[in-house]
Amino acid sequence: MASLTDSEPELAMALRRLEPKTSYAELFAERTHGHRVNVDRQTTTPRPEPTLAGVAVRAWDGQRWVEACTSGLQAASVAAAVDAVARRLSSAALSQGPPGPSATGRGEATTVEKRPVADFGLEERIEWATTRRDRVLGFEGIANCFVNVATYHEERLFLNTAGARAHQRTVRVLGNLTAIATEGGKVDFDYAWAGGCGGVELLDRMTDESLDTTAKEAVALLKAHAAPSGTMNVVLDPSLTGTFAHESFGHGTEADQIVRKRSYLGPLLGTQVGPECLTLVDNGAYPGAWGSIAFDEEGWPARRNVLIDKGRFVEVLHDRESAALLHRHPTGNVRRADFLSRPFVRMTNTYVEPGDRSLEELLEETRDGVLLQSFTSGIEDPLGGNMQLKSKKGRRIEHGELTELYPSMALSGKVLEFLQHIRGVSGPEDFGLTPGFCGKGHSDLLVTGAGGPYLASRAIVGPA
Amino acid sequence: MTGPAAFTAAHVAERLRGRVEAPWEVYGERLRRYELHLTEGRIEMVRAPVSLEGYGIRVFRPTGDQMGVGAVASSDLSPEGIEASLASASETAKFARFPTRRIELPGTATRPPASIETTDPGLWDRPVETLEAFVHDLLTPLEGRSGISPSFGSVRATLAEVTLANSEGLQRHVPRTEVEFEFALKAFGGPEGAPPGEYWINRRTRGLSSKGLSHEVDQWCQFAQDVRRPERVATGPTNIVLSPSVLADVLPVIVGYRMSGAAELRKLAPADGDAVADPAVSIFDDGLYPGAFSTSPFDDEGVPQARRTLIDRGIARGKSYDVLHASALGQSVTGNGRRTEPEFATWFRFATAPGPRATTLVLRGPDGGSDAELCEAAGEGIWVDQLGYAFPDSLSGAFGGEIRVAYRIRGGKRAEPVRGGTVGGLVFAPSGSPSLLNSLKRVGKAQELAGALVTGPCLIENLTVAGE
Numbered sequence: 064m065a066s067l068t069d070s071e072p073e074l075a076m077a078l079r080r081l082e083p084k085t086s087y088a089e090l091f092a093e094r095t096h097g098h099r100v101n102v103d104r105q106t107t108t109p110r111p112e113p114t115l116a117g118v119a120v121r122a123w124d125g126q127r128w129v130e131a132c133t134s135g136l137q138a139a140s141v142a143a144a145v146d147a148v149a150r151r152l153s154s155a156a157l158s159q160g161p162p163g164p165s166a167t168g169r170g171e172a173t174t175v176e177k178r179p180v181a182d183f184g185l186e187e188r189i190e191w192a193t194t195r196r197d198r199v200l201g202f203e204g205i206a207n208c209f210v211n212v213a214t215y216h217e218e219r220l221f222l223n224t225a226g227a228r229a230h231q232r233t234v235r236v237l238g239n240l241t242a243i244a245t246e247g248g249k250v251d252f253d254y255a256w257a258g259g260c261g262g263v264e265l266l267d268r269m270t271d272e273s274l275d276t277t278a279k280e281a282v283a284l285l286k287a288h289a290a291p292s293g294t295m296n297v298v299l300d301p302s303l304t305g306t307f308a309h310e311s312f313g314h315g316t317e318a319d320q321i322v323r324k325r326s327y328l329g330p331l332l333g334t335q336v337g338p339e340c341l342t343l344v345d346n347g348a349y350p351g352a353w354g355s356i357a358f359d360e361e362g363w364p365a366r367r368n369v370l371i372d373k374g375r376f377v378e379v380l381h382d383r384e385s386a387a388l389l390h391r392h393p394t395g396n397v398r399r400a401d402f403l404s405r406p407f408v409r410m411t412n413t414y415v416e417p418g419d420r421s422l423e424e425l426l427e428e429t430r431d432g433v434l435l436q437s438f439t440s441g442i443e444d445p446l447g448g449n450m451q452l453k454s455k456k457g458r459r460i461e462h463g464e465l466t467e468l469y470p471s472m473a474l475s476g477k478v479l480e481f482l483q484h485i486r487g488v489s490g491p492e493d494f495g496l497t498p499g500f501c502g503k504g505h506s507d508l509l510v511t512g513a514g515g516p517y518l519a520s521r522a523i524v525g526p527a
Numbered sequence: 528m529t530g531p532a533a534f535t536a537a538h539v540a541e542r543l544r545g546r547v548e549a550p551w552e553v554y555g556e557r558l559r560r561y562e563l564h565l566t567e568g569r570i571e572m573v574r575a576p577v578s579l580e581g582y583g584i585r586v587f588r589p590t591g592d593q594m595g596v597g598a599v600a601s602s603d604l605s606p607e608g609i610e611a612s613l614a615s616a617s618e619t620a621k622f623a624r625f626p627t628r629r630i631e632l633p634g635t636a637t638r639p640p641a642s643i644e645t646t647d648p649g650l651w652d653r654p655v656e657t658l659e660a661f662v663h664d665l666l667t668p669l670e671g672r673s674g675i676s677p678s679f680g681s682v683r684a685t686l687a688e689v690t691l692a693n694s695e696g697l698q699r700h701v702p703r704t705e706v707e708f709e710f711a712l713k714a715f716g717g718p719e720g721a722p723p724g725e726y727w728i729n730r731r732t733r734g735l736s737s738k739g740l741s742h743e744v745d746q747w748c749q750f751a752q753d754v755r756r757p758e759r760v761a762t763g764p765t766n767i768v769l770s771p772s773v774l775a776d777v778l779p780v781i782v783g784y785r786m787s788g789a790a791e792l793r794k795l796a797p798a799d800g801d802a803v804a805d806p807a808v809s810i811f812d813d814g815l816y817p818g819a820f821s822t823s824p825f826d827d828e829g830v831p832q833a834r835r836t837l838i839d840r841g842i843a844r845g846k847s848y849d850v851l852h853a854s855a856l857g858q859s860v861t862g863n864g865r866r867t868e869p870e871f872a873t874w875f876r877f878a879t880a881p882g883p884r885a886t887t888l889v890l891r892g893p894d895g896g897s898d899a900e901l902c903e904a905a906g907e908g909i910w911v912d913q914l915g916y917a918f919p920d921s922l923s924g925a926f927g928g929e930i931r932v933a934y935r936i937r938g939g940k941r942a943e944p945v946r947g948g949t950v951g952g953l954v955f956a957p958s959g960s961p962s963l964l965n966s967l968k969r970v971g972k973a974q975e976l977a978g979a980l981v982t983g984p985c986l987i988e989n990l991t992v993a994g995e
Contacts (some may be wrong), residue, residue: 103793104793104794105625105626105792105793105855106624106625106626106792107622107623107624108596108623108625109619109622109623110598110599110619110880111599111600111615111619113581113599113600113601113602113877113878114599114600114601114602114603114608114611114612115581115601115602115878116602116603117579117602127569127570127571127572127573128571128572128573129572129573130572130573130574131574131575131576131577131578132574132576132577132578132579133577133578133579134578134579134580134581134602135580135602135603135604140578143578144578147575147576151573151575185618185619185622186622189622206794206795207793207794207795241922243793243795243922245794245795247957248797248801248955248956248957249956249957250795250922250923250924251922251923252922252923289991292762292763292991292992292993292994293762293993293994293995294995319566320679323566323567323678323679324567324678324713324723325678325679325711325713325725327722403560403577403579405562405564405572405574439918439920440916440918442915442916442918442928442929444915444929444931446678446711446713446723446724446725447722447724447725447754447931447946448722449915449929449931449946449947450929451915451916451928451929451949453918453927453928470923470925471920471923471925471927473918473927473928473929473949473951473993474949475915475929475947475948475949475993476947477947504679504681504709504727504729505707505709505729506681506683506707506709508871523947523948523949523993523994523995524949524993525762525927525948525949525950525951525991525992525993525994526927526951526952526991526993527918527925527926527927527928527949527951527952
């Protein structure tokens, strides 16, 4: 398949046509393709991921951004997008530049694949999926099993009129399995996953042992009693810790929300918001993680940004505008979902750093409460500062021991109260990152990672 | 772009016709999208246009007693790009397996239903001006209000030319408009010490209208103020009134899947004749409901859409089918072969393969009367206008979310605002067990089209609330 670099001279020339009309313009080009295989008891569905290519052209119009996008990389399509932007530019576009610094660096990056996806043929993918499906279907009580294995190739090129050029090729791999149990009209399930940026080696994380546990838990969930309701001690597993980091804190640190005074966290910057055991990070440069990127969509390299350092809220995530307004520097967090979507300040991989406790110690100190396991979702409340996390399952903690299995639960409460109640964070042996998808508001879904170790606190929990 | 007259599907089909022996189908879309993004009451970004043209090809190759379906999607309309797509579909079909020997694609004899409106003409003709006028009408009622300001928002209009062609000679063209609107209002200032409050709305509609907008803005401002001084909720089974917008987050996803051929094929659907809801509750799938964004003369396979019964007075009576699932299950197609998911729907559809998916669900139940009468019937409980998100799970049928905008019902009257804690449960459960559908006792008279659901507010008895 052709590369974006084949079209680069024409793309650069098209961008230069805007130089006489604006103080700043940029062009973002993207090509994506991939392959997915879905199997269940009844069907086998291999399917190429959509092959999409196109550009977004953005220019500063003195007071606001103007943007046009088009599918296709042909000169005529790109010219039409450039012309559409040029038509909307006013005379102010030349007299006043956009706030914040423009990237000027040049860079190249390619995902390292230990076992290249290109060598993972269609028959091998189907074999991978059906083998795991059949293993899970062998468990008594399992009615069906959905397996998905997908690989995504994404090539992105960023050019601006300040001289920046960032070219990155990213390969993502994702495998997930859902074991479904049914009885008397009731349906429940459990799931397992593996994925990240890299090659087929990432799928090795989905072990036979993890599949067997998934199958047994799906069957057990059918007979599980609903979790108790109310305020109680909780322990979050690594996936829930990540959802907490992302939804409850991460969204509130997107500085565009702070600039428009839509973040409960804005007034707290520089203050102690949690215990010393809590360090929370957004890291787009995390090797091999699902949400990793080499450069953001303003041309800045991705980096590790510490948001909470030993309980102190020290940094937020910036684009060029928020960085200028808050006298900071861009943090490499401007992302587009694709060439059809606008850029926003976004998270990459957001996680709680490991602490120094063991899970056993956290359970012992919790005494009675619930362990929430296997995140399914969460949603932010940037202004209100509330949190909502949902787990697929959990376990009762009785006298410091894990006992009864519970089906899906929702956790809610005030984030700042939750932070104050954090009693400990487990060590690096428990640390894990989970692949996920995140929207800005209700739109613009893109890939993000989230994770951490086990974390103990207190919150409202109920069946959901 | 493929030229003014040659619609996308026909352009691609030209290269398939006579060369592919197996049944095939091409779904094409040519889309223009216009977006205004707001921050603090001003437009921070204009995106005009976002242009996209793409297609999805399906090739159906019988293999023994199974069907191999090769499906691809691409935005590459060059001859080489179409060739590559066709080769990929053909190769994929060799390895795909679906449990049917033959399929029947709709042909030229398929008759369209009566004329169905699928566009907002004003939006189609003058998209940017229409968006700007809407934003003006949205922001004007907020001017001069103290303690209330918009914080962010966007309004995004999609204008689509949908085209369809298949090996049976079918050719269809359906224009479509869709609008996604998101807006957050902030309440702040006195009384001293009160935190700011926000009301955040998100809706998807067929068109754009300012009719009634001023009244709605008043309501949103009230919500934003009310969430600043909420009481907390108590734990326990509670009578809950769910607003149409909350129900719209839950029912289309869960009922849509469980009452589909996809769930039936995988042994996850209730059987026809099973009791799945209170005996007074019925649910219809209405592909022709006026003004709904799923309304269309044809589904994405070219089959006429229709109004059909899914649940009749508490009993499962029908499912939604696309071409493949209807063939595998010995049923007739129902006009539900759709390329969009009810949850996280994208504004372009060619990249998603068709599946049996609900259009617009219409919920009917025991008449609950006015809002005041619904509160009276509830006695003691909570009226929930908005959850953080209901997180519907189509497989287990569970839903649940944080209570964000809600009011206590005390002594049969709507009382003070409450916030925090969660409410949730199952949509489906065996007869006699508590579930949203088994425990749905009243449907309010104030019917509205909310997303992909038509309903009034519903009284559900004894839903589980987790609070203080």
